[in-house]
Amino acid sequence: MSYSIKELLEKQPVGDSVEVNGWVKTFRSNRFIALNDGSTIHNLQCVVDFENFDEALLKKISTGAALKITGELVESQGRGQSVEIQATDVFVHGTADPETYPIQPKKHSLEFLREKAHLRVRTNTFAAVMRVRSALSFAVHQYFQQNGFYYMHAPIITGSDAEGAGEMFRVTTLDAQKPPVDEAGAVDYSEDFFGKETNLTVSGQLEAETYAMGLGKVYTFGPTFRAENSNTSRHLAEFWMIEPEMAFFDLDANMDLAEDFIKNIIQYVLENCKDDLEFLENRLLDEEKSKPQAERSEMALLEKLKFVVDNNFKRVSYTEAIEILKNSKPNKKKKFQFPIEEWGADLQSEHERFLVEKHFKCPVILFDYPANIKAFYMRLNEDGKTVRAMDVLFPGIGEIVGGSQREERLDVLQQKIKELDIDEKELWWYLDLRKFGTAVHSGFGLGFERMVQFATGMGNIRDVIPYPRTPQNAEF
Ligand code: 4AD
Ligand code: MG
Secondary structure, eight states, X not given: OBOOHHHHHHHOOTTSEEEEEEEEEEEETTTEEEEEOSSSSOOEEEEOOGGGSOHHHHHTOOTTOEEEEEEEEEEOSSSSOSEEEEEEEEEEEEOOOTTTOSOOSXXXXXXXXXXXXXXXXXXXXXXXXXXXXXXXXHHHHHHHHHTTOEEOXXXXXXXXXXXXXXXXXXXXXXXXXXXXXXXXXXXXXXXXXXXSOEEEOSOSHHHHHHHHHHXXXXXXXXXXXXXXXXXXXXXXXXXXXXXXXXXXXXXXXXXXHHHHHHHHHHHHHHHHOHHHHHHHHHHHHHHHTTSOGGGSOSSOHHHHHHHHHHSOOEEEEXXXXXXXXXTSXXXXXXXXXXXXXXXXXXXXXXXXXXXIIIIIOSOEEEEEEEGGGSOTTBOBOTTSSEEEEEEEEETTTEEEEEEEEBOOOHHHHHHHHHHTTOOGGGGHHHHHHHHSXXXXXXXXXXXXXXXXXXXXXXXXXXXXXXXXXXTTBOOO
């Protein structure tokens, strides 16, 4: 019978004749094949008695080769595994020339593996990360589906700039060399495919709002694109975002949901990805050995994940946070690259990380930010200068969630759009929501890759998505 290695190791049908397929991790002493098929972090040991096999066949077995192995499952005499296959037949699907196959059984740097992104999922680290990523996606859908949300597919190509930050990738079929021009000499987009300027979406929020105002509670989960020239370990030009949007939710309800959601999906991977998380925890401990004590994490990976699930996130207003930062040691000693001088300053990741990692030592939700450092759609507070925004800040990551209560008052929203010089015509449909049955509503966006980073302990966002898109890099 044919099994995946995961099934075989769970069932352990000792005495049965079994068949497995997979790739060779190692081949020792011309006798022991460690085979992995991607179903689990664990390899299956397959014993070939070389005396019974053709030498030409044995020569084809090397790291990376794809094999089908048939034989009896027996209890293992060796240490490290409880069962193994005593091979009677080995079929070579495909060889992997050791002279040229780059993924050899030794330590490869993550930088090296990024250049081999099409093969890196054959390493233990990437296979574990991608299994956790898959489990997290499932957990996201499960959470929302069990809590009365409908999955909504927001468009990828849009005419609007949801965040108003102007960081968009243009979508066009016009000839880049010779675009049509109007009388004034400007590119004439009325001749473009959609008859107007379009771009890849930076967020599905605005469309999700329209659906929340009909279906009640919705969420999106799709790719979003930002042409921001940020070469950091936490930014991608193409990333996946989860955006729940809820009618009749105020900011407090929004924060409650964000906290419950995050805890739930982390709990899911704790329960369902134990082996991979243990592997990743050890990988991290190993990696950190080479770092000075002060830079090592205070908690190991599993402990850190459990800590988030078990503890309340600290909720702090922006104004309180600024006071804490102003009076903090690094600010007084001029250790921040961007010193905090006064209320209104935008928070940089160094500030967010200080609050989370040094001051509160737990996840933090900051709320009520200054209006002028936040997007146009956020609800203005009574004070006239802050908005009902919230960011969830995580240790090692900084901002993992950004959200807000939305401005539901037509006049206030129109005023804001005018102040920011946004083209009201592009948003006519968004404004319609405030004309017809407007209501309090809220939502947030979780950066999926940042969550995968947190759950796996991976330091660079390029290592938690199969094919990262970053400035100057769209290989594969
Ligand atoms: O804070 P942001 O820009 O918020 C929005 O887009 C809102 N429309 C969300 C909403 O209210 N529905 O982005 C949300 C999250 C950030 O907190 C961060 O985790 C992630 O998306 N994010 C990125 N992740 C990877 N690379 C980038 N360039 C990212 N930009 C934002
Ligand atoms: Mg944000």
